Amino acid sequence: MEFSIPVTGIPEAHWLEAYRKGKEALIMSLLQQGDISSGRAARLLSLSRLQVLDLMSEYGISPFDDSMTLEEFQAEVAAAARQMEKYKQFS
Numbered sequence: 511m512e513f514s515i516p517v518t519g520i521p522e523a524h525w526l527e528a529y530r531k532g533k534e535a536l537i538m539s540l541l542q543q544g545d546i547s548s549g550r551a552a553r554l555l556s557l558s559r560l561q562v563l564d565l566m567s568e569y570g571i572s573p574f575d576d577s578m579t580l581e582e583f584q585a586e587v588a589a590a591a592r593q594m595e596k597y598k599q600f601s
Contacts, residue, residue, distance in 0.1 A: 538569045548573070 517525075537554050540546045546554075552562040566573055578586075 534565065535569075538565060538571060541566070542569065542571045544577075 520528075534555060537546070537551050541548060541551045548559060548562050548566065551557075551565075552559050555562065555565075557565070563573055574583075
């Protein structure tokens with residue numbers, strides 16, 4: 511999808527910066543609504559996952575899945591801890 515706004519007489523550098531910010535805002539909005547993942551946002555913005563996390567912070571977007579119940583979150587944490595223990599055994 512491309513933005514098409516008929517504005518003339520704008521310096522190219524200003525137009526490119528406005529376009530970049532518009533694209534960033536669009537992608538962050540899609541991420542916040544759960545339509546895309548942070549990994550996909552990173553690819554679309556040509557950024558690292560860490561840079562996307564910084565952007566998410568700027569836009570007030572939680573890096574956590576807010577739809578999870580406390581029990582589901584605790585189960586994920588426990589599963590991650592088990593994986594870490596397996597990893598430590600092979601190190």
